Amino acid sequence: MPERNTPQKTLESWKQIAAYLERSERTVRRWEATEGLPVHRREHERQDTVFAYRHEIEAWSRLRTKSPGAIPSEDAGSLAPAKPVANAYLTEHDAITRTMHCYIAGARAGDGDLMRSAFHPFATISGYCQGVEYSGSVEHVFQWVTENGPAPNINPRFARIEIIESIAVVHLEVQRWSGKLAGANARASDVFTLLKWNGEWKITHKLFHWHDQ
Amino acid sequence: MATDFGRTCPLTPRIRGLYRLRMTKTEYLAEYDGIVKTVQMYIDGSKQGKSELMRPAFHPDASFFGYAGEQLAVGTQFLFDWIDKNGPAPKIEPRVVSVDILDSIAVVRLEVAGWSGKLAGSGVRMSDLFTLLKTPSGWKIIQKAFHWHVAESSLAA
Numbered sequence: 001m002p003e004r005n006t007p008q009k010t011l012e013s014w015k016q017i018a019a020y021l022e023r024s025e026r027t028v029r030r031w032e033a034t035e036g037l038p039v040h041r042r043e044h045e046r047q048d049t050v051f052a053y054r055h056e057i058e059a060w061s062r063l064r065t066k067s068p069g070a071i072p073s074e075d076a077g078s079l080a081p082a083k084p085v086a087n088a089y090l091t092e093h094d095a096i097t098r099t100m101h102c103y104i105a106g107a108r109a110g111d112g113d114l115m116r117s118a119f120h121p122f123a124t125i126s127g128y129c130q131g132v133e134y135s136g137s138v139e140h141v142f143q144w145v146t147e148n149g150p151a152p153n154i155n156p157r158f159a160r161i162e163i164i165e166s167i168a169v170v171h172l173e174v175q176r177w178s179g180k181l182a183g184a185n186a187r188a189s190d191v192f193t194l195l196k197w198n199g200e201w202k203i204t205h206k207l208f209h210w211h212d213q
Numbered sequence: 214m215a216t217d218f219g220r221t222c223p224l225t226p227r228i229r230g231l232y233r234l235r236m237t238k239t240e241y242l243a244e245y246d247g248i249v250k251t252v253q254m255y256i257d258g259s260k261q262g263k264s265e266l267m268r269p270a271f272h273p274d275a276s277f278f279g280y281a282g283e284q285l286a287v288g289t290q291f292l293f294d295w296i297d298k299n300g301p302a303p304k305i306e307p308r309v310v311s312v313d314i315l316d317s318i319a320v321v322r323l324e325v326a327g328w329s330g331k332l333a334g335s336g337v338r339m340s341d342l343f344t345l346l347k348t349p350s351g352w353k354i355i356q357k358a359f360h361w362h363v364a365e366s367s368l369a370a
Contacts, residue, residue, distance in 0.1 A: 122287060124276050126346055126355050128317045133348065135274040135355070160313070162322070164340040166280055167358040169320055171313070189315045191344055193358045195278050197285070204278045205356040207318045207344045 011052045020057060030114055033105035035064065036098070047152050092163050092201075096194060099201045100158070100170055103192075110150040110179060112142030120195060120202035127208035141206060148179035168194040168201065187211040241314070244352075248312055248319050248345055251352045255343075256307045256323075262300040262330060264293035272346060272353035279359035292357065299330035319345040319352065338362040 011017045017039065018025045031037035038056040042049050099118045106115025119138050126135035134140075153176040160171035170192040177186035191207040251270045258267030277289045286292075310322040321343040328337035342358045 120278075122276070124274065124356075126272070126274060128346075133346070135272070135346075162342075164322075164342065165360045165362070167278070167340070167342055167360050169322075169342050169344075169358075171315075171320070189318070191315070191318055191320050193278070193342060193344055193356055195285075195358065204358065205276060205344060207346065207355060209316050209318050211316075 009054050011054060011057070012049070014050060017050070017052050017057070020054070021061070026109075026111065026114070029105060029109050029111070033102040033114060034098075034117055036060070043155075089163070092168075092196075093161060096161055096163065096168055096170065096201045097158065099194065099203065100172065100192070103203065104154070104156050104172075104174075106142075107145055107174075107177075108151055108154055110145060110148055112144075112146040115145065116142060118203055120197060120204045123202070123204050123206070125206045125208070127206075127210075129208075129210045130212075138203075138206065144181060148181040151177050151179045151182060153178060166196045168196075170194065244314050244319075244347075245312055247352045248314065248321060249309065251345065251354060252309070252321055252323060252343060255354065255357075256305070256325075258296055259325070259328075260302055260305055262296060262302060264296040267296065268293065270354050271357075272348070272355045275354055276356045277358075278356070279361065281361065282363070289357075295332060299332040302328055302330045302333060304329060317347045319347075321345065 011020050014025045014028065017037075018028045021028055021031075023031075028037060028039075032039045037052075038060055039050050039052050042051065102118040103115045106112060106118070119141075123138035124136065125138050125141050126133070128134070154174050155176045156172055156174045158170065159173050160169065162169045172190045172192065174188045174190065175185075177188055178184055187210075189209045189211070192203045193205040193207075194201045195204045196202075254270035255267045258264055258270075271289055275289050277287065277292045279286055281295075286295075304327040306326045308324045308326075310324055311320070313320045321341075323341040323343065325339045325341065328339055329335045340360045340362065342356075343354050344356045345352045346355045
């Protein structure tokens with residue numbers, strides 16, 4: 001942990017972060033996913049833990065009050081996702097990763113509704129699970145994630161983000177999936193196609209491959 | 214680990230238990246060529262302006278997304294109608310930019326220059342992202358997303 005941030009200056013769980021902001025845990029998780037609430041993670045053998053710096057939360061909160069719904073862009077200069085970018089490519093790239101983090105946050109929390117805003121209303125899904133082919137509406141993903149429950153240790157990596165003006169493809173590798181349906185330590189490869197729609201990047205298709213355990 | 218597939222993945226199973234992917238001994242070249250063959254059906258249909266040539270390349274549940282001008286075009290039927298109405302585009306120059314294979318799924322990026330026809334106009338460039346799924350009857354396009362480079366087409370005219 002950085003030396004200048006003493007333990008007293010941090011909030012050490014979703015519960016503490018929620019209490020500090022006087023909102024529910026679910027609301028602050030959503031804020032992390034969709035509005036750039038600065039939450040950090042420590043990786044552990046058994047279960048990752050979250051923490052937040054009070055000064056970062058305060059900076060985020062101040063900017064959010066100034067312009068509701070906007071991503072903080074000034075005071076929180078030390079935060080990668082909130083840093084202002086002049087380059088158009090970086091702006092699009094960061095907007096895409098924000099959309100993907102909304103999906104990841106929903107998967108981690110086991111809350112399908114949390115990830116809903118990452119998807120286009122017409123989005124579909126297809127792929128193989130244990131050698132059986134599935135395809136259908138993205139609603140199945142939300143149901144599956146909710147039924148699966150929390151997967152606190154999922155460890156995602158962006159293997160590819162490719163942007164072609166109004167469309168994009170994201171290859172996401174996720175290890176340490178867990179939950180009622182996923183099992184103990186699953187690995188998934190996902191290919192998402194995104195569309196820039198009404199000024200926001202939305203997932204139109206999720207193509208998945210579950211690796212044999 | 215849940216053993217009931219329906220419970221593990223609560224989606225509509227298309228083929229239950231009939232087809233198991235051989236994921237251990239994938240022959241890369243065979244898979245690559247199978248994917249390119251499927252994409253070639255799309256190219257052939259585009260060149261001749263005949264959707265019937267490309268229909269077999271698409272999965273029955275395939276989706277289609279992209280902007281045709283200001284309008285968001287959705288659904289493979291839109292694509293097939295567009296291809297038929299556009300007619301032949303004999304001078305298209307397709308190039309495969311990338312083919313990425315992840316066991317049962319794949320992504321292909323295709324750049325097509327020189328689009329022409331009743332709807333396309335002339336000298337239009339199109340970027341396509343195909344996602345494909347491996348099925349018992351070969352690789353099928355499960356989604357096509359496209360970007361129509363409008364500005365470049367007017368420059369090329």
